[in-house]
Amino acid sequence: MTMRSIYLDNAATTKMSSTAIQAMLPYMSETYGNPSSLHSAGQRAAEALADARKRVADCLGCSPNEITFTSGGSEADNQAIISAAYFGKRKGKTHIISTAFEHHAVLHTLKKLEKEGFEVTLLDVHENGIVTPEDVAAAIRSETCLVTVMYANNEIGTIQPIKEIGQVCRDKGVLFHTDAVQAVGHLHIDVKDQNIDMLSLAAHKFHGPKGVGVLYAKRGIPLTNVIEGGAQERGKRGGTENVPAIIGMTAALEDACRNIDTNASKVSALRDKLICGLSKIPHSVLNGDAVHRLPGNVNFCFEGIEGESLLLLLDDKGICASSGSACTSGSLDPSHVLLAIGRPHEIAHGSLRLSLSEETTEEEVDYAINTVTDVVTTLRNMSPVWRDLVNGKSEFVIK
Numbered sequence: 001m002t003m004r005s006i007y008l009d010n011a012a013t014t015k016m017s018s019t020a021i022q023a024m025l026p027y028m029s030e031t032y033g034n035p036s037s038l039h040s041a042g043q044r045a046a047e048a049l050a051d052a053r054k055r056v057a058d059c060l061g062c063s064p065n066e067i068t069f070t071s072g073g074s075e076a077d078n079q080a081i082i083s084a085a086y087f088g089k090r091k092g093k094t095h096i097i098s099t100a101f102e103h104h105a106v107l108h109t110l111k112k113l114e115k116e117g118f119e120v121t122l123l124d125v126h127e128n129g130i131v132t133p134e135d136v137a138a139a140i141r142s143e144t145c146l147v148t149v150m151y152a153n154n155e156i157g158t159i160q161p162i163k164e165i166g167q168v169c170r171d172k173g174v175l176f177h178t179d180a181v182q183a184v185g186h187l188h189i190d191v192k193d194q195n196i197d198m199l200s201l202a203a204h205k206f207h208g209p210k211g212v213g214v215l216y217a218k219r220g221i222p223l224t225n226v227i228e229g230g231a232q233e234r235g236k237r238g239g240t241e242n243v244p245a246i247i248g249m250t251a252a253l254e255d256a257c258r259n260i261d262t263n264a265s266k267v268s269a270l271r272d273k274l275i276c277g278l279s280k281i282p283h284s285v286l287n288g289d290a291v292h293r294l295p296g297n298v299n300f301c302f303e304g305i306e307g308e309s310l311l312l313l314l315d316d317k318g319i320c321a322s323s324g325s326a327c328t329s330g331s332l333d334p335s336h337v338l339l340a341i342g343r344p345h346e347i348a349h350g351s352l353r354l355s356l357s358e359e360t361t362e363e364e365v366d367y368a369i370n371t372v373t374d375v376v377t378t379l380r381n382m383s384p385v386w387r388d389l390v391n392g393k394s395e396f397v398i399k
């Protein structure tokens, strides 16, 4: 007998679609040439690469020569920020604005730049997990070279007013980068219309393969190499292109963009059912804005619970979920995202992220509601912290 397995961790990664897999197969067998080779096998791969670049550009609303293929979201974030920072420095501008709840690919790159003498301002994301264009405008100075604000947060799913922030940056002549890894394939993107100068995406968050992504950089922004090597990607990213992965990503992206509205309405209806069900658990709170939220994201804090124990018990019952971010699991620090929206440490420790996909069913959502409710009750009954709360020896933080 196989145990049922319900995958509710699509913000960590997604299952590859059969469209993506089928699109990749020929590039692992027949058409395996190196796109830099001059012979016909290489040229066939080069043509496929050029075609993929054009199709990705069409999905984002830019031109093919503004697309750089990378090894994923992290590399794209690194290269975008380092490029904009060094470009600014050459003009004497060394101030960067970002937010406290970015992905570590952004935050750790900013830390590195601080050691090189850049000054970084991290904006408050407020209790609802949303940065305001006004806050961005107020933080911009004459030395500001870059604003980098994520499109949608990977833990709490909040969607930022990207077009408005982009407009503020454009008006003040500051470059604007967005880590759109959680947004691409799930929300409509048009970089020109949304005033985006640079954007990062990763294929494995929309049913494409792992280890491949894109950096979009508007024409005229000089890129700094993060990977030195051959003349691939206009000399801006050395290394033989991962042709099968790039083709798979392109197929997955087109698929996602074609079905974006249907998927969003289906998935957000399930999300709202799940949110409604979990809200009935006493002393629980939804993290992040209820409306400006990714279609597939649910994130709660439960008082008196350890997130890790919750995950283990849920896994026992066939539910794959996440607490905090996958990148910080294994560390004892609570999620920097939950701290950024003002959750106290002990509450941040009791968090649960369930992230849905188009394949999630209503039956799975019902099972998740019942199972999480049961598991939270079980854990609380075993917890001395909970006993003190119930007996009035300590006070509830979540009413």
Ligand SMILES: *Cc1c(COP(=O)(O)O)cnc(C)c1O
Pocket: 011, 012, 071, 072, 073, 074, 075, 077, 103, 105, 150, 152, 153, 154, 179, 180, 181, 182, 202, 203, 205, 211, 212, 213
């Ligand atoms: C997953 C993720 C990344 C990292 O992308 P990789 O392809 O895994 O390197 C960066 N930013 C956000 C918001 C993400 O969700």
